[in-house]
Amino acid sequence: MSAIAALLPALMPKLAAHVLISASAIGLAILIALPLAVWASRSRLVARLALGFASLVQTIPALALLALFFPLLLSLRGLFGEGVPTLGFLPALMALTLYALLPILRNAVTARARLDPGVLEAADGVGMTGWQKLVLVEAPLAAPFIIAGIRTASVWTIGAATLASTIGQPSLGDPIFAGLQTQNWALVLAGCLLSAGIALVADGLIGLIEAGLARRKPWLTGAGIGAVALGICAALAAQGAARQERPIVIAAKQFSEQYILARLIGARLEAAGLRVEYRDGLGSAVVHSALASSAIDISVDYTGTIWANYLKRSDNPGREEVYRTIRAWEAETHGIRVLGRLGFENAYAFAMRPDRARALGVARLDDLARVAPQLVIGGDPEFFERPEWRAVRDAYGLSFRQSRNFAPTFMYDALASGEADVISAYTSDGRIAADGLVVLADPRQALPSYEALLMLSPRIARDERVERALAPLVGAISVEAMRAANYAVDRKDGAKLTPAEAAAELARAAGL
Amino acid sequence: MPLLCLEEVVCRFGAQEAVRSVSLSIAAGSFVALVGASGSGKTTLLKTVNALIRPAAGRVLLAGEDVTRLPPARLRRRVGYVFQGIGLFPHMTVAQNIAIGPRLAGERLPPERIARLLELVELDPAFARRMPDQLSGGQRQRVGVARALAGGPEMLLMDEPFGALDPVTRDSLGRKVRDLHESLGLTTVMVTHDMAEALLLADRVLVMERGALVADESPRALLAGAGGAAAQALVAVPRQQAARLAALEDGR
Numbered sequence: 001m002s003a004i005a006a007l008l009p010a011l012m013p014k015l016a017a018h019v020l021i022s023a024s025a026i027g028l029a030i031l032i033a034l035p036l037a038v039w040a041s042r043s044r045l046v047a048r049l050a051l052g053f054a055s056l057v058q059t060i061p062a063l064a065l066l067a068l069f070f071p072l073l074l075s076l077r078g079l080f081g082e083g084v085p086t087l088g089f090l091p092a093l094m095a096l097t098l099y100a101l102l103p104i105l106r107n108a109v110t111a112r113a114r115l116d117p118g119v120l121e122a123a124d125g126v127g128m129t130g131w132q133k134l135v136l137v138e139a140p141l142a143a144p145f146i147i148a149g150i151r152t153a154s155v156w157t158i159g160a161a162t163l164a165s166t167i168g169q170p171s172l173g174d175p176i177f178a179g180l181q182t183q184n185w186a187l188v189l190a191g192c193l194l195s196a197g198i199a200l201v202a203d204g205l206i207g208l209i210e211a212g213l214a215r216r217k218p219w220l221t222g223a224g225i226g227a228v229a230l231g232i233c234a235a236l237a238a239q240g241a242a243r244q245e246r247p248i249v250i251a252a253k254q255f256s257e258q259y260i261l262a263r264l265i266g267a268r269l270e271a272a273g274l275r276v277e278y279r280d281g282l283g284s285a286v287v288h289s290a291l292a293s294s295a296i297d298i299s300v301d302y303t304g305t306i307w308a309n310y311l312k313r314s315d316n317p318g319r320e321e322v323y324r325t326i327r328a329w330e331a332e333t334h335g336i337r338v339l340g341r342l343g344f345e346n347a348y349a350f351a352m353r354p355d356r357a358r359a360l361g362v363a364r365l366d367d368l369a370r371v372a373p374q375l376v377i378g379g380d381p382e383f384f385e386r387p388e389w390r391a392v393r394d395a396y397g398l399s400f401r402q403s404r405n406f407a408p409t410f411m412y413d414a415l416a417s418g419e420a421d422v423i424s425a426y427t428s429d430g431r432i433a434a435d436g437l438v439v440l441a442d443p444r445q446a447l448p449s450y451e452a453l454l455m456l457s458p459r460i461a462r463d464e465r466v467e468r469a470l471a472p473l474v475g476a477i478s479v480e481a482m483r484a485a486n487y488a489v490d491r492k493d494g495a496k497l498t499p500a501e502a503a504a505e506l507a508r509a510a511g512l
Numbered sequence: 513m514p515l516l517c518l519e520e521v522v523c524r525f526g527a528q529e530a531v532r533s534v535s536l537s538i539a540a541g542s543f544v545a546l547v548g549a550s551g552s553g554k555t556t557l558l559k560t561v562n563a564l565i566r567p568a569a570g571r572v573l574l575a576g577e578d579v580t581r582l583p584p585a586r587l588r589r590r591v592g593y594v595f596q597g598i599g600l601f602p603h604m605t606v607a608q609n610i611a612i613g614p615r616l617a618g619e620r621l622p623p624e625r626i627a628r629l630l631e632l633v634e635l636d637p638a639f640a641r642r643m644p645d646q647l648s649g650g651q652r653q654r655v656g657v658a659r660a661l662a663g664g665p666e667m668l669l670m671d672e673p674f675g676a677l678d679p680v681t682r683d684s685l686g687r688k689v690r691d692l693h694e695s696l697g698l699t700t701v702m703v704t705h706d707m708a709e710a711l712l713l714a715d716r717v718l719v720m721e722r723g724a725l726v727a728d729e730s731p732r733a734l735l736a737g738a739g740g741a742a743a744q745a746l747v748a749v750p751r752q753q754a755a756r757l758a759a760l761e762d763g764r
Binding site (some may be wrong): 116117118119120121122123124125126127128129132136137140141216 | 561564584585586587588589593595596597598599600601602603612613616617643679
């Protein structure tokens with residue numbers, strides 16, 4: 001408990017951002033839903049279309065909805081130019097707003113449909129115009145139900161806002177994803193507690209407004225609205241205080257090595273007097289586009305990833321040639337500067353428990369092909385979609401009984417527990433050595449190289465202070481040092497380190 | 513000149529003709545009952561008077577002016593409307609409900625006037641601060657009548673005003689409305705399917721059948737057998753009931 005309490009002060013900026021993105025989305029959803037509900041009450045077709053659309057949106061998982069806005073906004077750039085932000089606040093706002101729409105719209109439409117027809121006839125009978133009827137009768141009578149819808153939408157939105165982390169909008173999802181990745185459960189719990197806390201407070205306050213309206217106690221309604229407004233203002237003030245010149249944004253994908261390297265880079269920039277900010281837990285596919293658009297400024301990516309995913313190449317002309325080609329391509333097509341190679345490689349490899357490998361007589365990938373039809377392979381969520389997997393599969397004719405997806409850190413547990421017989425491992429992963437795993441040889445060289453690259457966004461590509469601070473990292477990190485740092489973060493015993501501590505340790509080991 | 517004049521009024525809902533060419537004039541000060549079975553078009557005809565329904569053809573003239581050309585708020589101050597649904601606004605106090613018509617016309621009704629209106633319908637002025645859900649059905653309809661009278665109307669339209677009330681309340685409120693009609697010098701048109709109510713309260717009874725006006729008689733003439741078959745079929749019901757009650761009494 002005290003470990004969680006100690007984390008809370010540092011999470012306040014995330015909390016403020018979380019409150020603001022949620023409140024903005026709910027506010028926008030209200031602005032859209034209410035006029036739409038009025039229109040729907042006067043046209044059955046509009047009612048059917050609007051509710052149908054909102055229900056359809058609701059069936060899309062929140063995470064997918066958030067992810068879909070990235071390509072959508074990217075394509076809008078063709079129309080409106082490079083000013084359209086593709087990551088962060090805008091897509092998060094749009095996705096969460098769509099998500100919040102249904103409960104508000106549905107309650108408003110239902111409330112209007114359930115109004116006593118006698119009351120509506122009386123409104124006409126006393127001579128109300130359409131507008132007077134809306135303001136004096138329909139709105140006040142429907143208000144408690146509409147507020148109930150807003151209350152539901154708020155609780156949903158505050159929960160779903162944690163997922164906005166994956167598209168680069170700071171929120172309480174940041175500590176949750178970072179904690180999950182580094183198995184720092186206190187951090188996960190702190191994020192969850194705060195997010196649940198906001199949801200409960202919002203639920204309580206909006207409940208107050210609802211009760212005030214239903215029981216016709218205006219002071220109760222006023223108190224609820226006042227408290228909500230106060231909370232939003234406090235979040236605005238907190239964020240306003242934090243926002244000066246834009247800091248250098250360092251991205252980390254969703255695995256420990258990325259968190260450690262982000263802290264290593266961040267520490268060096270801070271030592272050079274620069275302000276930095278971390279975007280943790282970004283989806284791998286998002287990072288590259290985010291860097292190209294300068295939505296983030298620094299990332300560590302891998303030659304194999306860029307070669308296959310962005311250059312769409314499947315040939316293998318050798319590591320030096322791959323590196324030179326990528327460097328030139330990034331500079332030319334995106335204005336991204338590849339500052340250099342960090343020195344280690346984090347390639348895909350296939351790993352098995354030694355007892356299992358011995359029993360099946362597997363030492364190389366061609367041995368694996370022979371027994372694969374009886375085995376279960378585990379991979380990270382993107383692995384089976386990657387061209388590397390297809391290359392290896394086709395080169396060796398691999399066909400498994402079943403393939404399963406695991407979060408990178410849980411893959412090793414799956415291997416240990418026998419839920420997977422063979423996993424897609426990473427060469428820099430500390431747990432290969434720690435668990436004594438067998439890495440299968442690749443005699444046909446189907447797996448490409450994955451050298452770690454230090455990449456700078458167009459915005460800071462020519463920044464000399466950044467270059468001076470980061471140049472010493474180039475070529476400085478050996479695969480052994482990286483493995484040790486990764487293991488220090490992934491281990492579960494008392495010697496476990498936070499990514500920041502492991503980064504400091506790594507800097508010492510690398511002689512920086 | 514009659515206060516209300518209907519000239520060949522036709523109302524249609526889709527292909528169905530609810531009112532087929534009705535012409536009619538009503539003199540100021542008369543209490544007219546409009547009687548007919550469900551679906552005979554009587555409510556539709558009534559609603560053309562305060563322009564809740566616009567006729568497909570023909571004209572409705574109130575003191576010589578076409579009602580569809582008058583601004584709704586002004587028209588409905590001159591024409592009070594009471595109906596079976598009562599339709600008190602549940603989020604407003606009794607006083608606010610009564611004052612709504614004048615408020616829409618931009619006038620604030622003073623509390624003394626609201627108290628006076630409550631007294632007219634035999635409710636304690638203290639009811640002004642209550643909410644509609646704190647009242648009984650009869651009390652609510654009394655407030656409904658007070659609301660219809662609040663703008664000082666020339667004309668009172670009532671659509672099955674007592675239909676949802678128990679017989680005792682129904683009888684006393686009916687008499688009360690007839691008294692108010694006299695004392696305030698109103699012109700009243702009441703729609704009802706109850707011929708007994710029509711005969712006892714009105715001084716002129718109109719009978720509608722399938723959208724057309726089939727009888728226009730005084731209660732006395734109707735009881736004497738005038739008005740034709742449809743009207744007589746309606747009169748026969750209360751007459752036979754009265755006869756059976758009398759027979760019961762004699763047989764004891």
